[in-house]
Amino acid sequence: MPAPGRGPRGLPLTMPGRRGALREAAGCGSCLGAALALLLLLLPACCPVRAQNDTEPIVLEGKCLVVCDSSPSADGAVTSSLGISVRSGSAKVAFSATRSTNHEPSEMSNRTMTIYFDQVLVNIGNHFDLASSIFVAPRKGIYSFSFHVVKVYNRQTIQVSLMQNGYPVISAFAGDQDVTREAASNGVLLLMEREDKVHLKLERGNLMGGWKYSTFSGFLVFPL
Numbered sequence: 001m002p003a004p005g006r007g008p009r010g011l012p013l014t015m016p017g018r019r020g021a022l023r024e025a026a027g028c029g030s031c032l033g034a035a036l037a038l039l040l041l042l043l044p045a046c047c048p049v050r051a052q053n054d055t056e057p058i059v060l061e062g063k064c065l066v067v068c069d070s071s072p073s074a075d076g077a078v079t080s081s082l083g084i085s086v087r088s089g090s091a092k093v094a095f096s097a098t099r100s101t102n103h104e105p106s107e108m109s110n111r112t113m114t115i116y117f118d119q120v121l122v123n124i125g126n127h128f129d130l131a132s133s134i135f136v137a138p139r140k141g142i143y144s145f146s147f148h149v150v151k152v153y154n155r156q157t158i159q160v161s162l163m164q165n166g167y168p169v170i171s172a173f174a175g176d177q178d179v180t181r182e183a184a185s186n187g188v189l190l191l192m193e194r195e196d197k198v199h200l201k202l203e204r205g206n207l208m209g210g211w212k213y214s215t216f217s218g219f220l221v222f223p224l
Helices: 018-046 107-112
Strands: 058-060 063-067 085-088 094-098 119-124 134-136 141-152 158-164 167-174 181-192 197-204 215-223
Touching: 141 158, 141 167, 141 197, 158 181, 167 197
Parallel strands: none
Antiparallel strands: 058 063, 063 085, 094 119, 094 215, 134 197, 141 181, 141 215, 158 167, 158 197, 167 181
């Protein structure tokens, strides 16, 4: 019977490369650990990540993504298979309309008292409808609105209201009897849901005789 560790002819049993392989594996493990430690040290400097709260964008290597609600949106959002809508942080919504003529636009204005505009200066996203002069919010968020409605040669007081979904939110008055041109102006920040509507309404007086250069503007401050 051969001695332990020897073959049938008494030759020693050997496993070439086994110890070398073990030494090589140990060496690789040490290199891997050192590499991971170095990566952890360098990560904050080379890949800055900023996320202050749940509503602010996350910036990674100069790229900005905003994780939005899972409902479909009309502003170019892309919905993943998990139902999470991801919108580019660069998406913007803004409009500005003006009045270029001095006459009442139609009989409809006398019935609904909606203040109509006939020229769009800015309409990023195309969410302001010129024909109805109504802005429709494409998504939930905080919006800023301002208006400047001019009355000309009209010695009476006018009252202009900004309407959200048919209800007045803010108003402005113009009624100085000693000036020939006067404007009712105001501005506000509003929390709006998707498809909420905003327009201007003439609550008191009339604009017959001129309202050229009147303006109505708004933009999305940030989404929610």
